[in-house]
Structure formats: C-alpha cells, structure tokens
Amino acid sequence: MSDVLATLPLSAVRVFEAAARLGSFTRAAEELGMTQAAVSWQIKSLESRLGQSLFRRLPREVVLTPAGERLSRAATDAMSLLRTALSDLTETGKGVLAVTTLFTFANQWLSPRLGGFQLAHPDLALRLDTNPSLLDLAGGGLDLGVRAGDGRWPGLESTWLMPSIQTPLLAPALLERLGGLDSPSDLATAPRIGTDSEWAQWFGALGLGSGERRTRFTADTQIAEVASALSGQGVALANPILFARELADGRLVQPFETVVETSPGYWVAYPTERRRTPKIALFRDWLLAEAAADPAVQAYAAARPK
Template sequence: MSDPLSGLPLSSIRVFEAAARLNSFTRAAEELGMTQAAVSWQIKALETRLGLSLFRRLPREVRPTEPGERLSRAATEAITILRRAFAEVTEVDQGVLTVTTLTTLATQWLAPRLGTFQLANPGLAVRLDTSPTIVDLARSNVDVALRSGDGEWPGTEAALLMPSVFVPLCSPVLCATLNLQRPEDLLDAPRVGDEKEWAAWFANAGVTPPTTPATRLRADIQGLEVAAALGGQGIALGSPILFAREIAAGLLTRPFPQTVTLSQGYWIAWPEDRRRSRKIARFRDWLLAEAAADPAIIAAL
C-alpha cells in the first residue's frame, strides 16, 4: 500500500491547516508570512493532488468541506504535536516559562512570590501574559495558565490553586463614616462592582438584594475595583486571599464575614500532552506548595 503522504510537502499541509483553522486564506497568509496568492496556489495544488475539494469559497471567507474538515482536525493535532516536540528540545524554549494569568491574580499573589521560584531556578525565566484573551493551551506555545472556572478545559489538565471567595472590602475611614453595623447597611452604601455579584453576596448574607442599582463603578479587572475601595470611593467585592496584605496592613477592612463564591476556584492548568515537561512540573509543584502554605488560602477553605 502506497504512503498517502508521499510527495506531499509539509509546507502545503501547514498552509492548509492554517487556512482551515482561520477560515481565511488572507489570515493564513498573514500568520505564515506569505502572500495570499501563495496560500491560494498551495491549497489548489493540494486539492489537485488529492482529487478533492477541501474548501468552499464564500464571498468573505472559506469553509472546509466535509473531507476538508476531517483533514483539518488531523492536521491541527499533528502540527500541534510537532510544535510541542520541537519546543521541548529547543534550548531557548526550555529557558523560558510562559504563563498566562488573570491580572489581579498576577499582581496581588503571583508576582510577590516569583522571586523565590527564580532563585531556586536561575536558568529559567518567567514571562507573564495578562491579556484578557483565554489562550488555547493545546494550540499555543504558552506553558501554563492561571485562570478562574471549573477546571475543565479541552486538552488540559488542572489543579485547584485557591477558592474563589469574595467579601466586601472598603477603607477603614469609609467604614467608620458609614457606621457599617449589619450587612443590610450596604444596601444604601456606595458600592463598586457588578450588581449581579452583589445580589449574590446579599443573598448569602440573608439580605434581600436591592431593586435599584447603587454601584458607582464597574471594571473588568478586580484590582481596579478594589483600588477604588482603597481610595475611599465605595465598597468593593474582593478576594480576601488576593488582598490579604492590604487587610493585614489596615489599608482595607472587611466589615462583614459573609462571603460569596463566584466560580469553582482559581486553577493552574497545563497542556495534557506536556504534563512531563520539566519546567512545567517545577513551576506547578512550586506554585501548589506556595498555595498550600498560604494562611489566607487555608482560612478560606
């Protein structure tokens, strides 16, 4: 039986995979550093060799045909495996660990601890990516992700890092000014953050949520909302784990003990096919040990 890959250049498979994944010859050309005409020519040559139409040409995009879809899935998986294999044997890659993480988790919890990891691993540099885009670990060169959710992401394995608990936080001056005595006192207080999250906290505290919004500010990043609370602008829902230092220093106060859980936790995740990568294993083991020893996490469990 003849080899169906015989005579098929890897470059044409790579071009086909990018075009199918992006649904565009133009975007595939941009990703691969080629011209759109070169991409179109390689796809046409591949279709001619296979005797199959791999794409439906639409006015503004291309879509894989049924055989094209089957080949696309296999090509993406194969190229991902090749990319990982080359990355793991490349000395430069072994010297850099790329971590995608939530901004507040990075600034409030991870960054202050990274020094101890780097002292123990002087040959390994850590690069933090705090882009809000959720990175597909199975198709990228990112090594580790720290994210919030249920711990279930395709192509990854994950371990729970810490619970996702939130409490009202404000400056001591504002707490005294408002004379906060009971959870229902927050109904008329200036609040910062998402009204749905506040409604969940009020419900946990046994208080009927307000019918009219009273939030002054809402941000996509928890750290920005708590920064407003630090400045005396209102009461924010924040993590007592991530802001444990500010609470201990008296910069923030936690007027009430009631908490609300907004997700199933913060997790460390890594590609399942790279679980044995030495740099990933070193970082994972160190991070989980740091979390297990954190008094704020222990108190929240």
C-alpha cells in the same frame, strides 16, 4: 499487521500526515522542504506496503479514502505525541516560560512571589501575560495559564489552585463614617463599588435584597475597584485571598465572614500533551506549593465544597 507496522518507514508516515492534514501533495512538499514528486513517491510506497489506497487523485486535488481517514487520525496523534516526547527529552529547563493569567491575580498574588522562584531557577526566564482571555496555550507561544472557571477547557489539563470568592471590603475611614456595620443588611444603603449583579449575588447568598442601586464605580479589573475602596470611596466586592496584605496591615477591613464563590476556583492549566514538559511541571508544582503555604488560601480552601 505487526510485521507491516514494524517495516513502515517513519519518513513515509510523516509525509502522509502532512499531505492528509493539508489536503495537498504540493503544500505538503512545501512544508517538508521536498519536491512534489518525492511526496507522491513516499505515499505510493506507503500505499504499496499497506495494500490499500489512501488518497483519491482528482484533477485538482487529493481526497482521503476511508482507509486514509482512519490512518490520518492515527498519524496526527502519533506525530503529535512524537513531537512532544522529543521536546520533553531535549528540554533542559532553561529558556523562557510564558505564563498567562489575570491582571489582579498577577499583581496581588503571583508577582510578589516570583522572586523566590527566579532565585531558585535562575536559568528560566519568566514572561507574564495578563490578557483577560484564555489564550491558545497549544499554539500561541504560551506554556501555562492560571484562570478562574470550572477547570474544563478543551485540550487542557487543569489542577485546582485556590478558591475564587468575593466579600465586601472597605477602608477603615469609610467604616467609621458609616458608623460601623452591624449586619450585612446595613450595606444596602452604603456606597458600593462593583456591578449591581455582583452585589445582588452576594446579598442573595444571605437571603437579602440589595436595596436601591448604590453603585458609584465599576471597573474591568478587581484591583482598580479595590484601589477606589482604599481611598474611601465605597465598599468593594473582592477576593480576600488576593488582598490579604491590605487586610493584614489594616488598610482594608472585611466586616463580615460571608464570602460568595464566583466560580469553582482558580486553576493551573496547560496543554495535556505537555504535562510532563519539565519547565511546565516545575512551575505548576511551585504554584501548588505556594498556595498550600498561604494561610489565606488554606483558610478558605478548607471550606471548599468537595
């Protein structure tokens, strides 16, 4: 078998992979820029070398034989690995790195730090996408994503970045109007921003009921809800890591230390087969270093369940 493998022409394997994937000699020829006769000849040559039929030729289609099915899976994996290896070898680190993430994370944590990365790597331009869905990183023109979740996404390798947590935040002026907040139960009658289910989760973590519905405003982004809190309209549930600047300069107050984990964390995710691509590895390592240097991240990461 090793002698057969050593003599198999890569061109024939490439043609077979395309024909098996597309289920057609004609469409394989169109994709590869060959004639249909050339595709048929390459596959016949491969079958002759292997001593087995790989396709059943029907009047209007071709169908893989059991042997063809086995070889098809291996050929697809092999061609994918080869394309990735060639990409890695020719990758210079220059060009465009397309990153997808969440709007609040991008605005509150990532964007203020990007200047340092771009100064250190001026030949690598960044394109930031804030679509709320985890887009197709394999075929959607995107290189890397930062998302909240459990870190388990098919076809992606993920590295934990920071906690995904929430706690009540409000403006000092509102805190004064409320006469202070001595205990979490005082929030049951405070004007609240965010969904009732999120508030019920936070109160439930403390063993408390959320009281009557006091929600005044909800939005599809955390940054919009916190903007409302900054103007004194209510108490918002938000991630204190992402709003560390507002807390540090006194524009927001965190009345209680208790936080609720909304998911297992924020993760850096990228296609498994591209984990060694230089520009992806470069940005991933930079993100991890930035998170490790952020006191707010480390303060809450230290309490993360192992």
